[in-house]
Amino acid sequence: MPAPIRLRELIRTIRTARTQAEEREMIQKECAAIRSSFREEDNTYRCRNVAKLLYMHMLGYPAHFGQLECLKLIASQKFTDKRIGYLGAMLLLDERQDVHLLMTNCIKNDLNHSTQYVQGLALCTLGCMGSSEMCRDLAGEVEKLLKTSNSYLRKKAALCAVHVIRKVPELMEMFLPATKNLLSEKNHGVLHTSVVLLTEMCERSPDMLSHFRKLVPQLVRILKNLIMSGYSPEHDVSGISDPFLQVRILRLLRILGKGDDDSSEAMNDILAQVATNTETSKNVGNAILYETVLTIMDIKSESGLRVLAINILGRFLLNNDKNIRYVALTSLLKTVQTDHNAVQRHRSTIVDCLKDLDVSIKRRAMELSFALVNGNNIRGMMKELLYFLDSCDPEFKADCASGIFLAAEKYAPSKRWHIDTIMRVLTTAGSYVRDDSVPNLIQLITNSVEMHAYTVQRLYKALLDDISQQPLVQVASWCIGEYGDLLVSGQCEEEEPIQVSEDEVLDVLEGLLVSNLSTPVTRGYSLTAIMKLSTRFSSLNRIKKVVSIYGSSIDVELQQRAVEYNALFKKYDHMRPALLERMPIMEKTATNGPAEIVQTNGETESTILDTKHLPNITQPASQANDLLDLLGGNDVVPVIQTTVPTKPASAGGELLDLLGDLSLTGGPTPTPAPSVPMSQPPFLLDGLTSQPLFNDIAAVIPPMTAYNKNGLKIEFTFERSNPNPNIAVITIHATNSTEADMTEFVFQAAVPKTFQLQLLSPSSNVVPALNQGSVTQVIRVLNPQKQQLRMRIKLTYTHKGSPVQDLAEVNNFPPQSWQ
Amino acid sequence: MMHFLLLFSRQGKLRLQKWFLPLPERERKKIVKDMTTMVLSRKPRTCNFLHWKDLKIVYKRYASLYFCCGLDNQDNELLALEILHRYVELLDKYFGNVCELDIIFNFEKAYFILDEFLMGGEIQETSKQSIAKSVEASDMLQETMEEYMSKPAF
Numbered sequence: 001m002p003a004p005i006r007l008r009e010l011i012r013t014i015r016t017a018r019t020q021a022e023e024r025e026m027i028q029k030e031c032a033a034i035r036s037s038f039r040e041e042d043n044t045y046r047c048r049n050v051a052k053l054l055y056m057h058m059l060g061y062p063a064h065f066g067q068l069e070c071l072k073l074i075a076s077q078k079f080t081d082k083r084i085g086y087l088g089a090m091l092l093l094d095e096r097q098d099v100h101l102l103m104t105n106c107i108k109n110d111l112n113h114s115t116q117y118v119q120g121l122a123l124c125t126l127g128c129m130g131s132s133e134m135c136r137d138l139a140g141e142v143e144k145l146l147k148t149s150n151s152y153l154r155k156k157a158a159l160c161a162v163h164v165i166r167k168v169p170e171l172m173e174m175f176l177p178a179t180k181n182l183l184s185e186k187n188h189g190v191l192h193t194s195v196v197l198l199t200e201m202c203e204r205s206p207d208m209l210s211h212f213r214k215l216v217p218q219l220v221r222i223l224k225n226l227i228m229s230g231y232s233p234e235h236d237v238s239g240i241s242d243p244f245l246q247v248r249i250l251r252l253l254r255i256l257g258k259g260d261d262d263s264s265e266a267m268n269d270i271l272a273q274v275a276t277n278t279e280t281s282k283n284v285g286n287a288i289l290y291e292t293v294l295t296i297m298d299i300k301s302e303s304g305l306r307v308l309a310i311n312i313l314g315r316f317l318l319n320n321d322k323n324i325r326y327v328a329l330t331s332l333l334k335t336v337q338t339d340h341n342a343v344q345r346h347r348s349t350i351v352d353c354l355k356d357l358d359v360s361i362k363r364r365a366m367e368l369s370f371a372l373v374n375g376n377n378i379r380g381m382m383k384e385l386l387y388f389l390d391s392c393d394p395e396f397k398a399d400c401a402s403g404i405f406l407a408a409e410k411y412a413p414s415k416r417w418h419i420d421t422i423m424r425v426l427t428t429a430g431s432y433v434r435d436d437s438v439p440n441l442i443q444l445i446t447n448s449v450e451m452h453a454y455t456v457q458r459l460y461k462a463l464l465d466d467i468s469q470q471p472l473v474q475v476a477s478w479c480i481g482e483y484g485d486l487l488v489s490g491q492c493e494e495e496e497p498i499q500v501s502e503d504e505v506l507d508v509l510e511g512l513l514v515s516n517l518s519t520p521v522t523r524g525y526s527l528t529a530i531m532k533l534s535t536r537f538s539s540l541n542r543i544k545k546v547v548s549i550y551g552s553s554i555d556v557e558l559q560q561r562a563v564e565y566n567a568l569f570k571k572y573d574h575m576r577p578a579l580l581e582r583m584p585i586m587e588k589t590a591t592n593g594p595a596e597i598v599q600t601n602g603e604t605e606s607t608i609l610d611t612k613h614l615p616n617i618t619q620p621a622s623q624a625n626d627l628l629d630l631l632g633g634n635d636v637v638p639v640i641q642t643t644v645p646t647k648p649a650s651a652g653g654e655l656l657d658l659l660g661d662l663s664l665t666g667g668p669t670p671t672p673a674p675s676v677p678m679s680q681p682p683f684l685l686d687g688l689t690s691q692p693l694f695n696d697i698a699a700v701i702p703p704m705t706a707y708n709k710n711g712l713k714i715e716f717t718f719e720r721s722n723p724n725p726n727i728a729v730i731t732i733h734a735t736n737s738t739e740a741d742m743t744e745f746v747f748q749a750a751v752p753k754t755f756q757l758q759l760l761s762p763s764s765n766v767v768p769a770l771n772q773g774s775v776t777q778v779i780r781v782l783n784p785q786k787q788q789l790r791m792r793i794k795l796t797y798t799h800k801g802s803p804v805q806d807l808a809e810v811n812n813f814p815p816q817s818w819q
Numbered sequence: 820m821m822h823f824l825l826l827f828s829r830q831g832k833l834r835l836q837k838w839f840l841p842l843p844e845r846e847r848k849k850i851v852k853d854m855t856t857m858v859l860s861r862k863p864r865t866c867n868f869l870h871w872k873d874l875k876i877v878y879k880r881y882a883s884l885y886f887c888c889g890l891d892n893q894d895n896e897l898l899a900l901e902i903l904h905r906y907v908e909l910l911d912k913y914f915g916n917v918c919e920l921d922i923i924f925n926f927e928k929a930y931f932i933l934d935e936f937l938m939g940g941e942i943q944e945t946s947k948q949s950i951a952k953s954v955e956a957s958d959m960l961q962e963t964m965e966e967y968m969s970k971p972a973f
Contacts, residue, residue, distance in 0.1 A: 012924075325866070357864070360866055
């Protein structure tokens with residue numbers, strides 16, 4: 001059998017291949033030869049074959065059949081074999097293969113070899129890819145080598161120990177004694193790896209951290225020597241002595257000084273010295289300065305030092321080198337929260353970086369700019385940011401737009417400025433704006449009451465120019481629907497009012513409906529807007545026509561809306577004006593910003609129930625006994641939190657039931673209506689359901705037992721309803737201590753005439769036996785005159801087959817529940 | 820710590836791959852592909868730093884080879900540039916005016932030099948002379964009668 005071809009021959013041959021297919025063929029042929037050679041257990045050429053295999057592996061071809069051969073090479077006595085064997089192990093094996101465990105014994109032997117380079121190979125392999133099992137087995141050997149006086153081995157053992165600790169943190173203790181004299185070494189390699197080892201231990205264990213704090217003076221001394229010592233050819237990099245070691249020491253000092261006054265004080269001087277004396281003309285000096293700045297910012301340094309650090313970063317920003325500018329921006333972003341004022345001083349430089357050509361720098365500058373915006377600089381900053389939004393790449397536009405909206409919301413100097421800014425964003429980056437900003441903007445516009453005319457006029461003009469940007473179009477159509485009357489009446493104080501007729505407005509909106517550029521959501525917005533204009537404009541016939549046309553639209557959403565609006569014209573025309581009235585100012589609660597506004601909008605809801613829920617009465621306290629008030633009182637704003645039991649779950653028919661049924665104590669969902677003396681139904685709904693259930697704060701009202709007879713116990717727990725303090729929310733808990741369930745359980749309550757009561761649906765009507773569970777039900781009592789609360793309750797249930805009924809008076813309400 | 824160090828040509832051919840973390844083969848191939856795509860598509864005068872997943876990527880081009888490494892978030896990027904430069908200097912000293920072909924035909928030697936410089940993603944020796952001496956001594960150990968007679972062992 002001829003000798004297998006040499007490695008370099010193979011490489012040369014493969015490189016002559018002109019196509020991928022040709023290369024693959026050569027490789028397959030060679031792999032076959034190698035495989036048969038392995039099968040023959042040829043010792044002489046094993047090394048050569050594995051080397052070739054490694055080359056082919058780098059080209060991307062499978063080489064797993066060589067794994068065992070690597071082990072054989074490691075076990076060989078020849079250094080050449082070992083070298084290639086260990087290299088193969090590091091490239092082809094990892095801890096996922098069981099094979100790698102077979103290496104453990106070989107490595108153990110090699111760690112004790114007489115030749116240091118063999119020991120070095122073993123340490124290197126263990127330190128790069130040793131699995132947890134291997135590390136556990138061999139940690140003792142590594143620890144032994146950590147104490148040797150041979151610096152070549154000592155430095156490798158230190159890094160190997162780092163790897164062992166990363167893999168098996170529990171073994172950290174074992175290396176502690178060996179670390180005693182590490183820092184007294186003169187050899188830079190050992191010093192460097194020792195600092196890495198100490199860093200790793202301090203990062204992982206607070207105990208180690210406190211233990212090693214005593215090393216701070218020693219570290220400071222070493223650093224000082226490095227800086228002050230003259231030229232050392234062995235470690236010099238562009239005039240700086242061993243920058244790698246300097247940076248590592250600075251990093252360890254950072255960890256040791258963090259949160260500790262004494263240590264921080266001990267390193268103050270050296271940090272100032274490094275910060276001022278380091279050469280900044282080359283990258284290496286700046287690398288050290290960068291690490292110094294990071295350390296100063298993290299420890300408890302005195303303010304002078306911190307200002308020095310930020311100024312270094314400011315100087316970095318002016319550096320020609322892009323890398324340094326990038327690093328400065330990243331660091332400033334980290335410190336802007338803590339040292340805001342110092343960073344503000346460099347604002348103009350940061351804003352200039354927005355114009356940089358480098359994408360990474362632009363992004364960092366943008367993030368930092370947003371962090372620096374405050375009430376004082378908002379106008380100037382916004383100008384720069386809007387300019388940036390105009391000219392930046394699409395990948396930035398969404399984030400930039402969102403950032404601008406947030407900043408504008410927080411710091412807008414005037415409503416007009418705010419609206420103008422929004423308009424600018426919508427017109428320049430309209431298609432990149434996030435979906436949730438549309439409802440936010442609508443809410444904002446609604447709340448700027450005096451700007452309505454101006455806003456709708458500007459939006460209308462923007463629509464005339466361009467209807468391709470959907471968020472802009474959606475906001476604009478919503479506004480036109482709401483404030484179209486202001487638009488045609490030509491009343492605008494902020495700017496020159498435009499003359500536009502009703503027909504022109506309707507032309508624009510209808511144009512949106514038919515345009516290919518409009519998405520289905522946008523079409524929905526415009527149809528609803530057209531509908532709303534039926535109460536604001538006089539051209540009813542045109543609107544009726546449009547609405548009826550879309551009654552047969554292919555788009556189901558549009559069709560449903562059109563059909564419902566049609567029904568509104570035909571059958572419920574008397575309700576239309578009230579339903580389509582102007583929106584009230586929307587409250588933005590902290591919990592559910594966009595979601596609830598979308599709901600209130602009524603735009604995305606398409607059931608008839610919800611269109612009717614367009615709140616038509618602004619003040620919940622209005623007392624008109626009108627049927628429509630009933631509807632209006634069922635104000636949807638916050639109540640559409642999903643778990644509120646008062647939300648009517650079904651469609652249109654329910655509402656008509658509501659209209660027909662004036663004794664509304666059971667709430668909209670069908671529950672057995674308790675016979676409660678009702679005085680003013682509209683007030684009931686207005687007063688109670690328009691208050692958000694979720695703003696109830698658990699006031700400190702003690703619970704009480706209202707009823708306890710025959711094994712049935714009913715407890716009342718109280719909450720005060722916020723914002724209306726006249727409403728007490730009582731939750732009843734009914735438990736059953738007998739051995740039989742109480743089924744068909746119904747709880748009814750009545751209150752004196754001066755009160756009003758609302759009973760919500762119970763959790764169930766079975767009270768399980770032996771206190772295994774309870775039935776809960778919520779009662780809301782309105783007590784405007786703050787009289788003492790009294791209640792008569794009636795309980796009916798079936799127990800052991802026979803019906804039971806009982807009446808009781810509840811008089812022992814705690815005073816806090818009604819005061 | 821450094822997670823990996825890759826060397827690849829302007830056409831995206833891999834010349835050296837050193838992994839300091841255990842990753843399955845498929846994962847490694849994906850990272851290599853991502854790195855080559857990202858780095859090769861960078862415009863000429865942009866900065867040498869990138870963000871990829873939760874790693875900092877530092878790359879530098881030396882003649883026809885790209886040197887690319889992945890670092891932890893708290894590592895010093897500017898120093899990483901120095902580390903890459905140091906490695907190139909070591910190769911240059913060893914091969915004498917190193918070029919891509921040297922690394923192609925002597926890839927195993929490039930690995931041996933790297934293993935004297937970095938271990939477990941950290942620097943093990945900061946002195947150029949020290950590393951050069953160790954590699955030379957190891958090479959001497961490899962010599963056999965065959966080598967003396969210019970017949971390479973592999």
